[in-house]
Amino acid sequence: MSTIFSRIISGEIPCHKIAENEQFLAFLDVMPLVEGHVLVVPKQEIDYIFDLSPDQLGGIMQFAQTVAPAIRKAIPCKRIGVAVIGLEVPHAHVHLVPMNTANDLNFTQAKLQVSQESLAKTAELIRSFL
Template sequence: MSTIFTKIVNGEIPSHKIAEDENFLAFLDITPLVEGHVLVIPKKEIDYIFDLDDQLLSGLMIFAKKIAPAIQQAIPCKRIGVSVIGLEVPHTHVHLIPLNTMQDINFTRAKMKVTSEELAQTAEKIRKFL
């Protein structure tokens, strides 16, 4: 059965895309920790990040590296934090999170509630810097 991320890749579920190429997709988390929280995934559905072959793993990180500066320019922050947890969805994904404090990357705190319109505005702000 396809994961929610595969359904996003296949266009079965809408998303707020930031960037895409033939192997990877970056899109906004719909329940972000902070504004500008982006998920970066390989299009190929593989559950555990360390099951990716070396080329796909390095490509994922290089793709994420291109997205991070755009987030940082669009969303005022000190850094872009990177987290790989992998328990929420069985499809490899990297969280890129604008950070001003350590609490910005605390996954145990309440997530933001944002509208689709707010997500669309944030996605547009980030895409302007790609």
């Protein structure tokens, strides 16, 4: 059965795309910790981040490295936090989270409720800095 991320990658489920190449896709989290929370996923459906090949693991971080500066320019923050949790969706993914305090990367806190219109504007703003 395809994961929700595979369904997003295939276009079956829409997303607010930030960047894409042949191997990876970056898109806004629809239930973000903070504004500008981006998910980076491999297009190949692999459950666990450390089951990625060495090239894929390095590649996902290199791809994230191209997206993070655009997030930082679009969303006022001190840093872009990086997290790999992997418990909610059985598809390897990296969270890129704008941070001003360590609590901004606290996955136990309540998620933001953000309108599709607001997500679209945030995605457009981030893309403008790529």
